[in-house]
Amino acid sequence: MISTLSAAALLLSSCAASGQGSVAAPLAGPTVTGAVVSAPLVAAPLEASFVRHEVVVEAAAPAADVLAVRAGHLHMADGSIVEDGVLLVRDGLVTAAGADVAVPDGARVVEHDGHVSAGLVAAYSAGYLPRDEANENTRAYLPDGRVVHGFDPELSALEDALEQGVTSLLLAPGTSQVVGGRTAVVKTSGGRVVTPNAHLALSMGAPAASTARTPTSYAGIVSGLDARFADAEGAYAEAKSGNLGLLTYVSARHEVDRALRLFERHELKGALVGPTLAGELAERIRASGCSVVLPNPPLVLDERTHDAMAALFEAQVPFAFWLSDPHEFRASAIVALRAGATRAQALASITSTAADIARVGTSVGKLLRGHDADFVLWSGDPLEFTTSVEAVYVRGELVHTAGHHGDDQ
Amino acid sequence: MRSIAISLAPFVLGAGLAAVSPAAAHRPASPLQDEEPTEQETAGTESEAEAPAEVEPPPLLAIRAGRVIVSPTKELENATVLVRGDVIQAVGTDVFVPEGTNTVEAAVVCAGFIDSWSALALDTGSLFDRRTEPSTRSVDGIEAFDGEHLRLAALDAGVTTVRAQVGVQSNVHGLSVALRLFPDLTDERAILDPDAALAMQVFGDDPLDRVGNVDRLVDQLDRGAAYRKAQRTYAKELAEWEKKIAELEEELEDDFKKAKKKRDEEIEEAKEEGKEYREERYREDRKPRKPDFDRNNEVLGAVAEGEMPFVVELHRIPEMRKLLARLPDHRRARPILAGVSDARFVAEDLAALGATVIVNPTTQGQGGAFGSNHLQLAADLDEAGVEVLFGSGGRDASATAALPLLAARAVAHGLPREAALHALTLGPARALDLADRIGSVETGKQADLLLLTGDPLSATTRVEHVLLAGEIVHSAK
Numbered sequence: 093m094i095s096t097l098s099a100a101a102l103l104l105s106s107c108a109a110s111g112q113g114s115v116a117a118p119l120a121g122p123t124v125t126g127a128v129v130s131a132p133l134v135a136a137p138l139e140a141s142f143v144r145h146e147v148v149v150e151a152a153a154p155a156a157d158v159l160a161v162r163a164g165h166l167h168m169a170d171g172s173i174v175e176d177g178v179l180l181v182r183d184g185l186v187t188a189a190g191a192d193v194a195v196p197d198g199a200r201v202v203e204h205d206g207h208v209s210a211g212l213v214a215a216y217s218a219g220y221l222p223r224d225e226a227n228e229n230t231r232a233y234l235p236d237g238r239v240v241h242g243f244d245p246e247l248s249a250l251e252d253a254l255e256q257g258v259t260s261l262l263l264a265p266g267t268s269q270v271v272g273g274r275t276a277v278v279k280t281s282g283g284r285v286v287t288p289n290a291h292l293a294l295s296m297g298a299p300a301a302s303t304a305r306t307p308t309s310y311a312g313i314v315s316g317l318d319a320r321f322a323d324a325e326g327a328y329a330e331a332k333s334g335n336l337g338l339l340t341y342v343s344a345r346h347e348v349d350r351a352l353r354l355f356e357r358h359e360l361k362g363a364l365v366g367p368t369l370a371g372e373l374a375e376r377i378r379a380s381g382c383s384v385v386l387p388n389p390p391l392v393l394d395e396r397t398h399d400a401m402a403a404l405f406e407a408q409v410p411f412a413f414w415l416s417d418p419h420e421f422r423a424s425a426i427v428a429l430r431a432g433a434t435r436a437q438a439l440a441s442i443t444s445t446a447a448d449i450a451r452v453g454t455s456v457g458k459l460l461r462g463h464d465a466d467f468v469l470w471s472g473d474p475l476e477f478t479t480s481v482e483a484v485y486v487r488g489e490l491v492h493t494a495g496h497h498g499d500d501q
Numbered sequence: 502m503r504s505i506a507i508s509l510a511p512f513v514l515g516a517g518l519a520a521v522s523p524a525a526a527h528r529p530a531s532p533l534q535d536e537e538p539t540e541q542e543t544a545g546t547e548s549e550a551e552a553p554a555e556v557e558p559p560p561l562l563a564i565r566a567g568r569v570i571v572s573p574t575k576e577l578e579n580a581t582v583l584v585r586g587d588v589i590q591a592v593g594t595d596v597f598v599p600e601g602t603n604t605v606e607a608a609v610v611c612a613g614f615i616d617s618w619s620a621l622a623l624d625t626g627s628l629f630d631r632r633t634e635p636s637t638r639s640v641d642g643i644e645a646f647d648g649e650h651l652r653l654a655a656l657d658a659g660v661t662t663v664r665a666q667v668g669v670q671s672n673v674h675g676l677s678v679a680l681r682l683f684p685d686l687t688d689e690r691a692i693l694d695p696d697a698a699l700a701m702q703v704f705g706d707d708p709l710d711r712v713g714n715v716d717r718l719v720d721q722l723d724r725g726a727a728y729r730k731a732q733r734t735y736a737k738e739l740a741e742w743e744k745k746i747a748e749l750e751e752e753l754e755d756d757f758k759k760a761k762k763k764r765d766e767e768i769e770e771a772k773e774e775g776k777e778y779r780e781e782r783y784r785e786d787r788k789p790r791k792p793d794f795d796r797n798n799e800v801l802g803a804v805a806e807g808e809m810p811f812v813v814e815l816h817r818i819p820e821m822r823k824l825l826a827r828l829p830d831h832r833r834a835r836p837i838l839a840g841v842s843d844a845r846f847v848a849e850d851l852a853a854l855g856a857t858v859i860v861n862p863t864t865q866g867q868g869g870a871f872g873s874n875h876l877q878l879a880a881d882l883d884e885a886g887v888e889v890l891f892g893s894g895g896r897d898a899s900a901t902a903a904l905p906l907l908a909a910r911a912v913a914h915g916l917p918r919e920a921a922l923h924a925l926t927l928g929p930a931r932a933l934d935l936a937d938r939i940g941s942v943e944t945g946k947q948a949d950l951l952l953l954t955g956d957p958l959s960a961t962t963r964v965e966h967v968l969l970a971g972e973i974v975h976s977a978k
Contacts, residue, residue, distance in 0.1 A: 476960050477909035
């Protein structure tokens with residue numbers, strides 16, 4: 093559990109508990125006062141292990157450092173939409189967002205008639221590591237492998253994702269290892285690592301049962317995991333205690349069932365990645381406290397897939413989508429909307445809920461004070477197919493405009 | 502190629518007087534009919550007004566909509582669409598609707614969507630046949646029973662008409678069928694045009710192969726044109742020959758003896774001179790020889806003369822340039838280019854030709870050399886002045902239902918909304934000679950309509966009802 097430490101340490105809370113990896117730049121100029129307010133526990137089950145704090149900051153910096161975005165429609169962290177909202181950004185972080193926010197004199201102002209939302213977050217991705225990097229299939233158990241070591245910020249796929257509005261994504265080991273190591277969350281621009289140590293990644297899907305090495309069956313997979321979680325040490329202990337998240341690849345329905353029963357035996361919970369038909373076990377998933385990261389659905393759903401997704405939404409299981417082809421990422425949220433998700437659920441599945449599932453919900457995915465100023469200027473409602481990206485900001489910097497890349501205004 | 506002429510005016514007047522209430526529909530259709538029974542029996546036209554007196558007039562249906570998208574560039578607010586039987590009788594903001602008329606409300610009404618490159622409703626074996634010819638008819642390969650769920654998914658998405666084509670693994674696919682997606686595909690109204698277009702595809706492993714293939718395809722058009730020319734020549738010569746024969750026979754009848762005497766003299770003369778007398782009168786041997794009927798050349802000839810459009814699937818620059826170079830030899834032909842993955846490099850030439858293209862709007866490049874995104878392709882070509890139609894690619898029957906959503910995605914890439922709607926409605930209707938019957942919400946056309954909950958390009962819009970030929974054939978669950 094995170095104890096109440098100084099505010100500075102709180103800023104680091106979204107990064108590795110061990111202190112590795114790059115961290116948010118300390119606020120230049122203003123001093124952080126020690127006033128820390130403890131917010132009540134947020135209702136969503138994922139937040140249970142975090143206590144949200146508000147950081148009170150004295151505004152001592154010159155106003156020219158402030159970026160103010162006036163948005164025709166501002167998409168707030170709670171799912172509401174504010175007409176003619178204002179977003180204030182300083183030093184890469186959001187300082188205010190909402191309806192009655194005053195723009196300080198001297199601030200740089202960006203006017204945007206359309207919609208502004210938090211930058212899109214992918215709670216799982218495939219194809220954003222160098223080729224074969226996610227293909228460590230000789231060792232079935234590699235609990236201390238860190239996929240962040242394979243991160244290549246220059247990969248062109250990252251730029252493709254950025255152009256579609258994705259600002260943060262989760263890197264995961266391949267699905268052919270029972271225990272693949274530790275996932276990381278990175279930004280798609282600037283090479284920044286949000287956290288090098290988000291979850292312990294498991295795979296209980298068919299690829300984890302290999303013919304070339306043990307385990308060679310589901311039974312073998314379960315047996316190996318049972319043993320490691322029973323007298324848990326190291327990464328397994330961290331996952332059990334909640335200091336480290338848990339992310340499990342499963343695809344078929346029976347694989348979900350198997351994973352849920354394993355979790356129950358060891359009092360585990362985490363994100364289930366890959367099960368298209370998870371909704372058929374929606375109540376059990378809900379009861380377990382797990383979340384689901386879905387593959388990109390086709391534009392037109394068959395009846396079974398549609399009903400499974402609808403059941404998942406109705407049971408209020410937190411869900412997100414994985415990122416492979418960036419053009420299909422936001423489309424997935426729109427398909428969810430068409431299948432019965434609320435607008436708030438649909439947009440959250442690619443922003444705030446995705447960030448929570450990726451264990452970085454206190455720093456990205458929401459237009460909320462203290463979070464990274466990652467946001468997108470859309471030509472229209474982001475939940476419409478006809479809408480396109482007009483501009484993307486990461487940490488308050490304009491990093492992409494439609495038509496050209498990285499031009500400053 | 503065909504048009505349905507229904508003369509409505511006299512009937513509307515008469516029926517208007519009679520059909521004030523639903524019960525009135527059972528009365529004789531028009532006072533006019535009672536007065537002149539004999540003329541009706543002998544008239545024999547398709548007009549309802551002259552049908553036998555016992556036939557009821559088709560029912561009226563009024564659709565009141567907040568927004569009627571008459572065509573991609575014309576909209577009406579708070580308007581009514583009046584449907585009589587299978588035909589749109591009136592569209593406007595102040596249409597008179599007789600009391601008691603069956604009425605339906607809708608937020609938005611628009612014309613049913615058309616997938617101009619579809620694999621729906623076809624038997625799989627026929628779809629992938631390798632040995633088709635120009636005269637092979639897709640209408641013969643319709644699968645009316647299996648795959649119903651795919652057709653219903655298409656209706657659910659608002660697609661009411663498709664151009665379906667068999668033989669996609671052949672070079673020349675054959676004749677496409679324009680189908681209306683009645684849930685019961687055996688309904689005779691389902692076949693809008695059994696021979697809507699000739700379709701072909703450019704094959705080849707490398708550019709030389711494909712360029713050669715273009716030559717061979719256009720050579721087939723040459724042969725079709727030559728066949729037609731031969732037929733015209735034959736007709737002309739036959740007429741001349743028959744005329745000559747008639748003249749000679751008349752001569753013979755007028756004065757048989759004189760003609761016989763003249764002939765005998767000629768025979769004598771010829772004998773004296775030692776020449777052979779050649780019988781000239783009945784020139785049976787000079788009768789022009791009829792060109793052999795060739796069913797493929799019949800089709801190719803119709804295409805060469807522009808009586809039927811033809812669709813050519815091709816993707817890369819060398820073959821597109823070759824086709825553009827050879828098309829001027831066939832000025833009457835009406836080509837529609839499909840696929841055209843790398844067309845952004847020849848966009849100006851296509852625009853100069855006044856070309857119409859069918860784009861399969863996907864996020865991947867298909868068949869092109871440059872991995873281009875086809876949603877972007879639609880926008881680029883439209884901007885260059887090329888007419889863009891949308892089709893689902895002609896190989897995957899399940900892709901038809903996604904077409905309207907993909908059209909919306911093309912808008913995100915810069916395609917204007919009107920162009921996206923045009924690509925789904927009026928564009929394909931005109932290109933396939935169906936615009937007299939479908940493609941827009943206008944008087945005289947078939948009532949193939951969508952009753953929507955919102956804007957057709959919005960992701961959350963649902964199709965509440967689909968009308969085909971004025972009948973509600975599908976409703977949202």
